[in-house]
Amino acid sequence: DxxxxxxxxxxxxxEEPVHLPCNHSTISGTDYIHWYRQLPSQGPEYVIHGLTSxxxxxxxxxxxxxxxxxxxxxxxxxxxxxxxxxxCILRDVNSGxxxxxxxxGTRLKVLA
Amino acid sequence: EPExxxxxxxxxxxxxQEVILxxxxxxxxxxxxxxxxxxxxxxxxxxxxxNNEISEKSEIFDDQFSVERPDGSNFTLxxxxxxxxxxxxxxxxxxxxxxxxxIQYFGAxxxxxxx
Numbered sequence: 001d002x003x004x005x006x007x008x009x010x011x012x013x014x015e016e017p018v019h020l021p022c023n024h025s026t027i028s029g030t031d032y033i034h035w036y037r038q039l040p041s042q043g044p045e046y047v048i049h050g051l052t053s054x055x056x057x058x059x060x061x062x063x064x065x066x067x068x069x070x071x072x073x074x075x076x077x078x079x080x081x082x083x084x085x086x087x088c089i090l091r092d093v094n095s096g097x098x099x100x101x102x103x104x105g106t107r108l109k110v111l112a
Numbered sequence: 113e114p115e116x117x118x119x120x121x122x123x124x125x126x127x128x129q130e131v132i133l134x135x136x137x138x139x140x141x142x143x144x145x146x147x148x149x150x151x152x153x154x155x156x157x158x159x160x161x162x163n164n165e166i167s168e169k170s171e172i173f174d175d176q177f178s179v180e181r182p183d184g185s186n187f188t189l190x191x192x193x194x195x196x197x198x199x200x201x202x203x204x205x206x207x208x209x210x211x212x213x214x215i216q217y218f219g220a221x222x223x224x225x226x227x
Contacts, residue, residue: 042221043203043205043218043219043220044205045218046215046217046218098160098162098167098168099145099157099160099168100147100155101157103154104154
C-alpha cells in the first residue's frame with residue numbers, strides 16, 4: 001500500500017473549521033483515500049472516503065487535490081467531541097488485500 | 113444505526129491461559145476482521161475472514177491465534193496460550209464487501225490484560 005504522511009498533531013479552537021492534511025505522493029490510480037478517527041479508548045470510526053472528486057457527508061468533507069497526491073479532511077465546526085487521532089489510509093481495491101494499514105495519524109486537540 | 117459489538121470490554125487473564133474474544137458483526141456483513149493495538153502504538157491488522165475461511169493474515173497471527181464463526185452471528189478470536197506481549201486492545205471489524213465502496217466498521221474493542 002502507498003504511504004501517507006500526516007502531521008503528528010494539530011490544535012483547533014472549538015466552533016472553528018479544521019483542515020487536516022494528508023500527503024500521499026505515491027498514490028496509484030486505483031487507491032481510494034479513507035479517513036478514520038479514533039476517539040480515546042474507542043475503536044477506529046469511519047469518517048469519509050473518496051477517489052477523485054471531493055466528498056461531503058454529515059461528519060466532514062474530503063478535498064482531494066487534482067493530482068491526487070494530497071487530500072484534506074475538513075471538519076466544518078470543531079467540537080470538543082472531535083478531539084481524536086485522525087488516520088488517512090490508502091486502499092487499493094485491486095491489490096487483493098483486505099486490510100487497512102494504519103499509520104500514526106494526526107492527534108487533533110480542540111480547545112474550548 | 114447498526115454497530116459491531118465486542119465482549120467483554122476488558123479481559124484479564126494469566127499468562128499461558130486461553131482466551132476467547134467475542135464479536136457480533138453487523139448482521140448483513142460478509143467480511144470480518146481482527147486488529148489489535150498495543151498501548152501507545154499503531155492499530156495493526158491481524159486477520160480477515162470470509163466465507164468461513166481466513167482470507168488474509170499478518171505475521172502476528174501465528175499458530176497461537178485462531179478465528180471462528182461458530183454460528184450466524186458471532187465471530188471469535190482465540191488465543192491459545194497467552195503471553196505478556198499479547199496485552200493489547202483487540203478490535204473486531206466487519207464490512208459488507210471488499211471493494212472500494214465497502215467500509216470496515218469497528219467495534220469498541222476488548223482490552224486484554226495478560227498478567
